[in-house]
Amino acid sequence: MGSDETLTRKVSRNKLTMCSLNEMSSKVWGKFPEDLFEVVGERLPIVTVFRFLSVSKKWNSMLTSHTFRERYAKLSITQPWFYTITDNNVNTAAMYDPSSNKWYRTKLHSFREKLVIFPLASVGGIVCLTDNNYTRLFVGNPLTQTLKEIPSLSNMDWPGVVAGMWMNGKSLAEGYKMLCLSYYGQYVIFDSIENTWYKSGTISIGITLPLILNMRSQAIFVDGYLYFMCSIPNGMVSYNILSGIWNHILVPDPYTFIAHRFIVECGGRIMLVGSKVSDIKSCASVCIWELEKITLQWKEVDKMPSEWCMELYRKNTNMIGVGNKDLILLWFRFEKMNMLVTYDVSKKEWLQVSRSILPRGMAHQRIECGITFYPCITTTI
């Protein structure tokens, strides 16, 4: 199906392969001084740290110690990952690490009960998940595969909810808040420190209700504003967390040939991913726009290579998009195929990520939804 090449990622300066050999013999390393393990440990990728927890009791205690984790978190250049739920897999999620181009399958929870939950929002290393009826809410840390239930929105009888989360301070240790917004324009805010829902209201701007919220587009938090994507009213609604004021921002609305548009945040920049069909030449393309924050105008930033677009055109394609610091990740699903594409916002590079690197059994699964999450070694739920 098209060119399935794995394009090699350009290795960033920080990750120059320094040693061409990988052989480590115990003759040399058997006498490695113990006090130097920490210095080396701080520079291991996070997956390796978690794997080495079972090496020995001493290594376990070193890698879980507060001092090590604090230093690791400070030093770490862990790039944000993507967290997805695949269908037909009640208990499994998958995480993608763009910097190593690897997928990891992760257990959602170890509860006995059968739960069908999917991600709603995330902040830092925490993911918020809900069941199909939005009656139960959970927060989890994918790295430790732990999950905890939080008080539900039981008073509400909402057909659909979107959520956005933000941290109170610089780290999750200071707590976080979550705002849930419903079709009827109602919203409530959860305070993690008090473990309670404390504020509620209705969108005050003069727009017709009910809203048609884009359920698949992850809310983004930038500079004190939460942004949610909507079809009605067309565009985004934004919430200022300090003033509590809502606003409506238009988005470009060309003809779409692929279901869904997404807003994503890339290092503080607000981007919109959508598809369009240019009128005259009928040239279909997937485009990325950026919001200019002062003028609130959208500027087209880039277009996906047209050969790839042509593959998707008129094939009843579904698209999911998520963004993180530099990268926008797009899944396209059409005719039982998954196509995974990344766009590097700073380098303006498009890459098709090879399907062969999906974990076994995943290649044919439908990725239902995905969100960004920032793996953090110090996260606790």
Place this chain on the structure above:
Amino acid sequence: MSSKKMITLKSSDGRIFEVEEAVAQESQTIKHMIEDGYGNSVIPLPNVTGRILYKIIEFCTKHVAVEEDIKQKSVEPTVVVEDVKQKSVEPTVVEDVKQKSVELPVDDDAWDAEPSDIDEWDAQFIDVDESTMFELIVASNYLNIKRLMDLSAQAIADMMKDKTVEEIRKIFNIQNDFTPEEEMKIRNENSWAYE
């Protein structure tokens, strides 16, 4: 050019190195010794062999030069090498032991490199065999040279990162003191990391 103060270092195997003070002070350990008044005599480094000290001096010289933004065409760090009692062979070429100043045998390109190429220089520098890598991190820890410690720690981490738990135990001679149940529990909690 030799108005710069020189510091004399002596390796564990008796080899003498004379380096500029700025270069020597890349090592916090040596810096403290100088501040404590030992700068005028030979500073013994009993934990560092001549072979490794040579490499370390090469590293520090390069980084001092880069920092000072020196863009001379051929920077020649002056190194006086005297064999006091020597059996081992210097890996790099030293033409004449009696020479007062010996050029470090590096190619001109390395010294021409712009500061932004320092990462590549570092990558090439640290591309060494395991024993040397081991000795470098131990020595840079003893001499307290942060930049070199970070570089070698990163290189070692890169070698280790894809290893399995069993391989790591073997490499570092570590006894598994978990009971099978304990180990299973930890592996289950972090099952994603084992794929």
